[in-house]
Amino acid sequence: MPAEATYPLFPIFCLLGFIFSVIPLPWHLQAWNSGTVYFMMWSALACLNLFINSIVWADNVRNSAPIWCEISIRIMLAASVGIPASSLCINRRLYKIANAQSVAISRVEKIKGLLVDTSICVLFPLVYLVMVYVVQGHRYDILEQFGCFPAIYNTIPTYFLSTMWPLVIGTISACYCIATLRAFNQRRLEFSSFLRSNQSALTFSRYFRLMALAMTDILVTTPLSIFTIWLNATATPIAPYISWEDTHFNYGRVERIPAILWRNSGVAAVGIDFSRWITPVCALVFFAFFGFADEAQRNYKKAWIWVTKPFRRASPPSGFVSDNKEKLRSFG
Template structure:
């Protein structure tokens, strides 16, 4: 069965990988750790999906088991890493809106970065580790899609795997509401803080808020819809025991497209899941890709790529110098 999304999907996935990563340097300079983690997870997810969609186009072979072990963990990590990064953005916006002083010390910045790292890195790692409890075998390989986690559809899976994006999104909603409330109450202090902070402008603050709110509006409905698809697509079985779940654990199921595409609910679920990564990347680009800092980085990246081929950026014309005599 032909993949109607090829080559459109790998093109969008690669563009998502590139476009969301280029603005990273100036966000690092501004200590925007939540935004940086959002870019990193979105870019990594897009790159992973790009490789899978190209390598496994038209086949369900198993040329690289090690890559699949890495790939499925990137998929699982990104499913909570991106919402977690959005949570950190909302949390930072709330801290800015409710700030008591007009300046933040370096120690406070380092503490905020550490907290964001725990939420955006340590939590996804812990989440990935917990998936082995409901992982029935090593992984599946689906023709045209590539490596996929093999999670049993049990009630325990919903608590260990599926509920976390929704829960993180709901916490983000709370921070978002608190940010708006604090902003309305403390507009004078907020303006003073922005005027003393060179790395954050009012436009960038509201773009961050729009990005976080958009991610919330995408994450909660999509995650809820995927849960509904899993409940109606196949029966929910009992989690009997560790030994029962992991019986013959090291097997790898290779499924041709003609088989997995016969289940409409499953097709809809996997397509929603894999298109969400480029969507997050393009949403980020839509809010930050046209800013002056981003345009500067795009130009630098473009000339860096074409420079080995003999192309050079145009030189700025210097104004004529007039020398007065006498």
């Protein structure tokens, strides 16, 4: 079957999402913006994963890369909670800044904040992968035009071990966001001076761009999570959970589904397409908020110079030029 109508467009968007997420990493690392760094890392990893899948399985369902698929579905699952978890850490940090009473933040407090963010954004997605394995019916599916896809058994424990967590994270993040807005409204007169004295790398403008990014992620994550729960509950019957052996019966199989089948599955097809497009959209939304700042433009320029350096011809040394001019005159 020929590739879908958006075939060149989707991998291009994924590649751009990967590039735009990776380039700003240095200055966010310097600013100890761990939540933002994890947001960029999960977005970049998810975009790269989808880019590879959309190229390899653009027009086939061959099980040509089983090891890659095992890695790919776990990236997909971990990123589904890693990105909203990163947004939660951003909102949590903004809340702490909005309610801070002390001007100075010690290095110990920064390290403590980094460890907490790492637990939320890295450790929890790893634990989530273990929980999902409990309800993973078989190794994976291969969807033409999509690629490797997790095979989650639709049973009652699935909603508690897998499906509900993006919604839970989004709800907690929304509570932090509302509390931050309330705190800012109460302290709006002293807030700008507090940022100038406390956070050398976090300006007033960057604070609100971070808040806008986190709010946008909440507005996307929460409806998507609700839609996913509704879709799983209605698209296919919920099977009873009998036992571990029953759920993992014939676990080693790989189901291969041509595009003509899964694209004709109605609402389920909309959910599959929406779930993959949301990843590059998150990366591009990040770029929209941070890609046009002065520090971003400086780093894009540095990256462009580094990429094009091998293709630029080095200027010959001045002595070489003068020696050759003298030789040409002697021939004249």
